Amino acid sequence: MSIEVLLFIIFNGLLYGMFLFMLSSGLTLIFGMMGILNFAHASFFMIGAYLGYQISLYSNFWIAIFFAPIIVGYMGAMVEKYGLRNIHKYGHIAELLFTFGLFYIIEELVQMIWGKTPVSYKVPELLNFPLIQISGMDYPAYSIFRLVLSILIFLAIYRVLSKTKTGLIIKASLTNPEIVAALGHNVPRVFSNVFGFGCGLAGLAGVMAGNVIGTEPSMALLLGPIVFVVVVTGGLGSIKGALVASLIIGMMQTAAVSLELNLNNAFQYLGFNVDVNSILNHFTSITISQLSPIVPYLLLIIILIARPRGLFGKRDV
Amino acid sequence: MQKFKILLITLFGFIYLTACEKKESTGPIKIAAIEPLSGPYAAVGKDIIDTVTYSASVINKNGGINGRMIEIVPMDNAMKAEKTTELLRKAIDDGIRFITQGGGSSHALNIIKQLEKYNSRNPGKEVLFLNNSAVTTSFTNEDCTFFHFRFDSNVDMKVAGLVSHMSKDNSVKKVYLFNQNYVYGQTFRKTATRMLEKNAPRIKIVGDELIQPFGKVQDFNPYITKIKLSGADTVLTGNWGPDAYRFVNALKDSGLKVKLFGIYISQPAGMAAMGKNLLFNDVVVVKEFNPTNSNAPSWYKEFEKGHIEATGWTPDADRMRFMFEMFKSAIEKSNSFEPKDIAYALEGMEGKSIDGGKVVMRADDHQIHFDMQALLLSEKQEQSILYRNQDFDMSYVNVGNIPMEDITLDTSCEMKRP
Known part of the structure; x- marks a missing residue:
């Protein structure tokens, strides 16, 4: 493998990994810390993308990236306050079913409002130029902007959670709600805010990614599972874990795409060939590259078996 | 009662x-x-x-x-x-x-x-x-x-049409196959390989990719890097839906210049997601007619x-x-x-x-x-492509006719008639 390929793997992996982090950082707070199985997390991501499109249609992208996450966050807080809070006492299954239903409702609503085809949500003109070049491949300024913004968001969340009093209250409300309430804090409000903030992060990711991967009603469905992989692999409630897991998945998947190896190569190395027309060849000719989309799920299974609490988690799933 | x-x-x-x-x-x-x-x-x-x-x-x-x-x-x-x-x-x-x-x-x-x-x-x-x-x-x-x-x-006929057109285009020398890993994409890939070897031996296949289909791939950068490193000047793809428009958009972002030959790349449902990015690289598709032909007969108009x-x-x-x-x-x-x-x-x-x-x-x-046509996406000519009341300011230009004989293939069908 040449240095060039390695460079591409690292850089492409970094870009994709930070996209995954943006997508799942909100869920780390919601699922990881609050323990709510929010199946509709990617739906908030989708709403973010559509609101980003709609607002930038009437004004511009910069207003959209500021207001859309706030609106999505507020919607999330309302969902927690009027929906999840009431069914919290029935346990995880009820919450899961609730958000499962929410997922379909949001998908249908989005289809009703914006139609079934992708909308033309464009990258802002200001950032639509190639900024850096790595051996002949351009990387647009917008990709770098997304990268920088997601790193900043990681630093901000990390700092708030670990260094400030707000972070202390949040963490305490989740582990010892009665004591925090006795100290005079409004625990249900903390829950609403954390949930809303998590959804807002998903909304922000949507605003930033919708114009790259395409804004369409099925985007939530397609991104739904991967966010859980990131959160569980990283460890419940650990924002640092989510970052590391995102980057590992990003790099692994990018690296896998570059590998044109299959079992036939291994057999040839060992000295015998598989008949091209045999049924066995169907399996042995599958390259690692073709399997790249399942790499994250493979990682999830390995992590769940070997270390159920994830890379940086403090408790088991 | x-x-x-x-x-x-x-x-x-x-x-x-x-x-x-x-x-x-x-x-x-x-x-x-x-x-x-x-x-x-x-x-x-x-x-x-x-x-x-x-x-x-x-x-x-x-x-x-x-x-x-x-x-x-x-x-x-x-x-x-x-x-x-x-x-x-x-x-x-x-x-x-x-x-x-x-x-x-x-x-x-x-x-x-x-x-x-x-x-x-x-x-x-x-x-x-x-x-x-x-x-x-x-x-x-x-x-x-x-x-x-x-x-x-059928796929074989469409690919035969594409290959027939590619063989006449001297700028096509190294082609990269890029398809979706399910029955249609696999058929496309198999037929393309066979026909390129048979009908256009001067064109070299430098890459052959099957991706997980139906929008599961969000990031096309690694694939584009591979295409770039392979030195391909042309990509032959059967992709459609998100797998087509994300690829086109990512190609534009990466600045990689290749020719794109396909069937469904310019499918109207994905146009809004691509817009003018479609024109960054030459996109050639084969169709039974030119949807933006302003000289079509009046009954068709x-x-x-x-x-x-x-x-x-x-x-x-x-x-x-x-x-x-x-x-x-x-x-x-x-x-x-x-x-x-x-x-x-x-x-x-x-x-x-x-x-x-x-x-x-x-x-x-x-x-x-039927006869097919090789069509190149271009800036608006006399008539442009409309989709769901949105004007895309783009047109198809006929860059070659593919007569019916070129895409008439043998069949292995043994029809049982009642």
Whole structure:
């Protein structure tokens, strides 16, 4: 493998990994810390993308990236306050079913409002130029902007959670709600805010990614599972874990795409060939590259078996 | 009293049902259109239903067929195999004798297999399948059946057209195959490899990629890096939907200049997501006609105008139009509404294409044959592409004609006729 390929793997992996982090950082707070199985997390991501499109249609992208996450966050807080809070006492299954239903409702609503085809949500003109070049491949300024913004968001969340009093209250409300309430804090409000903030992060990711991967009603469905992989692999409630897991998945998947190896190569190395027309060849000719989309799920299974609490988690799933 | 009521209702029900039965021979000709109208593929299904419905309405406006009107019954399979099965059964139970479908070869195969069984067990009640867009080649080869007619060119023909055009383009030297890993993409890839080796030996295949299909790949950068490192000057792809438009957008962002040859890259449903990014690289697709040909004959211009008024978009396929015209001719020729008679009449039938040529339904395998055109996406010429009331300011330019002979291939079909 040449240095060039390695460079591409690292850089492409970094870009994709930070996209995954943006997508799942909100869920780390919601699922990881609050323990709510929010199946509709990617739906908030989708709403973010559509609101980003709609607002930038009437004004511009910069207003959209500021207001859309706030609106999505507020919607999330309302969902927690009027929906999840009431069914919290029935346990995880009820919450899961609730958000499962929410997922379909949001998908249908989005289809009703914006139609079934992708909308033309464009990258802002200001950032639509190639900024850096790595051996002949351009990387647009917008990709770098997304990268920088997601790193900043990681630093901000990390700092708030670990260094400030707000972070202390949040963490305490989740582990010892009665004591925090006795100290005079409004625990249900903390829950609403954390949930809303998590959804807002998903909304922000949507605003930033919708114009790259395409804004369409099925985007939530397609991104739904991967966010859980990131959160569980990283460890419940650990924002640092989510970052590391995102980057590992990003790099692994990018690296896998570059590998044109299959079992036939291994057999040839060992000295015998598989008949091209045999049924066995169907399996042995599958390259690692073709399997790249399942790499994250493979990682999830390995992590769940070997270390159920994830890379940086403090408790088991 | 209660029992009497039930009896009465049942009785009326029976009378009503039998009345309906009688109406069948004089009422509308019902055609069930089974397509995804919800879920991730809703846009593609809606587009097909739009054009199918409009094309049928044009037949109706001109007096219908032997005095009967066509009624399209849209059915939503949500792109799920078990729903297709269920809807087909429902259509048959409702007395519908004609099915049309196009979105997804897996569903088409499902319908073919089920009808094969049903038609052999229910002589005199046969159901005819008018396949408008499902292109997997085997349907007119080893899986061919008498009650299936395909009005779209199959993958092999499309690829043959693309390769025939590529072989004439001297700038194409190294080609990278980029396809979706499911029955259609695999067929595309296999055919492309075979035909490039046979018909264009000077073109080298420098890469062969099968990606996880249906929008599961979010990040195309690693693939583009691979294409770049392979030194390819051309990408040959059968991709459609998100797998096509994300790829086009990522290519534009990476600044990599390659030629793109494909079938569905410029599918209208994905246009909004790409916009002018489509013009960054040369995109060449093969079609049965040029949707933005301003010199089309006046009768077609009228059809087009009506389509735009009814749906808000320029027809992207011409096959639904001649499908219904040939269906009509077949009924008139056989003077019968029985699927079996219509099927016999359709064999070898000719229809007219827009540019004055003809389309022919080959009797051996029930595969349509027509001249194709290689079309390049360009800035707006005289007429631009409209989709859902949005003007994309782009046009297709004819860069080569592919005569029917170039894409007429042998078939392995051994048709059993009833």
